[in-house]
Amino acid sequence: FFSVLVMQLKWIVFSAWVGLAQLLTPLNLDYTLGASGNYKGVAYSGFRKEGPPTECLTEDNIRQDMELLSKYGIKWIRTYSIDLCQDLIPSIAKDYGIDTFIGLRISQTTTMEEWMITVAQLEEMFRKDTRLVPLIVVGNELLYEKIQPIDTLQNFFKYVQDRGFKAAVADTPAVLLNEANVKILSEADIVLLHIHPFFERIEDASKQRAEHTHMAPDATAAEYVIQVAKKTQETYPNQLVLLGETGWPRHDDTPKDNVDACRWCSPKYQKLFIDALTNRAAATGIGMFLFEAFDETWKSNLAEEGGAAPYWGVFTADRTPRPAAKSVEAWVSSVDPVEVHGEDMCKAVEEMAECVPVADADDGAIQQTLDHLCWEGLVICKLLDNPLTGTCSLRAKTAWALSRYYQSHQRMEQACDWHGTATPKAAIYSSEKHVLDDYGEEEGGGPETTEVQAEASKGSFPLVSLSAVGLLLVAAVVAFKRVHHESEEARVELELVDSAPQSYGSSGVFLSDTSIIMD
Numbered sequence: 001f002f003s004v005l006v007m008q009l010k011w012i013v014f015s016a017w018v019g020l021a022q023l024l025t026p027l028n029l030d031y032t033l034g035a036s037g038n039y040k041g042v043a044y045s046g047f048r049k050e051g052p053p054t055e056c057l058t059e060d061n062i063r064q065d066m067e068l069l070s071k072y073g074i075k076w077i078r079t080y081s082i083d084l085c086q087d088l089i090p091s092i093a094k095d096y097g098i099d100t101f102i103g104l105r106i107s108q109t110t111t112m113e114e115w116m117i118t119v120a121q122l123e124e125m126f127r128k129d130t131r132l133v134p135l136i137v138v139g140n141e142l143l144y145e146k147i148q149p150i151d152t153l154q155n156f157f158k159y160v161q162d163r164g165f166k167a168a169v170a171d172t173p174a175v176l177l178n179e180a181n182v183k184i185l186s187e188a189d190i191v192l193l194h195i196h197p198f199f200e201r202i203e204d205a206s207k208q209r210a211e212h213t214h215m216a217p218d219a220t221a222a223e224y225v226i227q228v229a230k231k232t233q234e235t236y237p238n239q240l241v242l243l244g245e246t247g248w249p250r251h252d253d254t255p256k257d258n259v260d261a262c263r264w265c266s267p268k269y270q271k272l273f274i275d276a277l278t279n280r281a282a283a284t285g286i287g288m289f290l291f292e293a294f295d296e297t298w299k300s301n302l303a304e305e306g307g308a309a310p311y312w313g314v315f316t317a318d319r320t321p322r323p324a325a326k327s328v329e330a331w332v333s334s335v336d337p338v339e340v341h342g343e344d345m346c347k348a349v350e351e352m353a354e355c356v357p358v359a360d361a362d363d364g365a366i367q368q369t370l371d372h373l374c375w376e377g378l379v380i381c382k383l384l385d386n387p388l389t390g391t392c393s394l395r396a397k398t399a400w401a402l403s404r405y406y407q408s409h410q411r412m413e414q415a416c417d418w419h420g421t422a423t424p425k426a427a428i429y430s431s432e433k434h435v436l437d438d439y440g441e442e443e444g445g446g447p448e449t450t451e452v453q454a455e456a457s458k459g460s461f462p463l464v465s466l467s468a469v470g471l472l473l474v475a476a477v478v479a480f481k482r483v484h485h486e487s488e489e490a491r492v493e494l495e496l497v498d499s500a501p502q503s504y505g506s507s508g509v510f511l512s513d514t515s516i517i518m519d
Helices: 002-024 059-071 086-095 112-128 150-162 179-185 219-235 267-284 323-332 342-351 363-375 394-407 449-457 468-499 514-518
Strands: 040-043 076-078 099-104 135-138 166-171 190-194 240-246 288-290 355-357 422-424
Touching (some): 040 323, 219 267, 355 394, 363 394
16 A cells, blocks of 8 residues: 555656646647658667667767768658667757657556656657657557557557657558558557568469568569558558668578578668669658668577568668668658669569570560560569669560569479570579559469469460560450350350249249349
């Protein structure tokens, strides 16, 4: 009883202090949210030492980091907590022209009373520095990680809003696009989408392989991120939707379950992905926080990320810039899509190919193969229409299409022959992946394996060109099939009517049993 009484007295004193502070120094938290594309930044955590953070960040280290980020034109960062002196970050960042989405940490044991104390600390930060932007990220992936239930999250962000701040929720597509969550999460001001193609596994199109194929860091992975972001914007039309976390790791010393994906864990492929993503984000007006500014070596024991957790930074832990740092600089400093060198993307397409045209195949045969793959719908060729790869060579485009088909059919040898125009390149790992279409559904692969085997047994695949003659011939075949199909349907319908049980309506007119015809 005594301990409860003491807690109540403390709470009364604290509430009185908060109320008095509000009266003496009222906060001016007016802020109008801008368009999504106005927010271009990086996620920031300043901890440098090995092992879980237990010591405060130093002001000197924060200043060094902000000075470095400002030299690369970065104007926005997002943080995850104000613990361990991280409350110093927003004001120091502002000294270097950088605004902050301020993150507030929430654990499984956080109570409403503790949350109110945290928000009071936040308000004190804003009283001391009126330059700060009142954008608050309420927790981080609380629902995906099952840290708190959705009603508690709602209470937390509602309290932040009641205090005059703009509240953001941050979580994964599985949470944000779940219809059961949308109504409550739509009450927040901002929705931050966390999506990392590095962790996406794509099932084999034939559905016959137990293992899955990882995305590779090319233009299709970038397009996947953008399409999910668009779907999220459609789901939350009244909220500011940003990519809150997305990026690509550069290294993995101890690959575990992500061993395949980590074939692409390098500075080169990190830059490739960020180039493609920032280009598409700028072109579509989607804002984002790239994950992340600096490597976090203290995460080296996080096995759930396959050993990749420490290595997502565009700067190393010792603050050395990687090639992707220049890509970030170009992105944040420009209002136009980032210039991406097509030859780099095309070279990557060829490097990632597993099935390629044979060396002595002429362009005519290669073009026929590509036409057949794309025009017949055996492969969804969206990547080939992408501005980043539209100028690739015929061989590069065909290698990409051949590889998608080959990978989606269990890498059977006959799926990479194509009348002798193609051959497997087994040393190169898969770049197979699916892209969400305009409706958020996954696009599938080609025909079933049995069809591939049947076609292969004939000795060759029918190759259809896109010439005018080819189009006329195909149109004629389609028309013939349609007429034949309709006449066959009419014949079957008549047979069904003749054999159906007969009945008569009140007018004496014959009625067939239409349910049989419909069936």
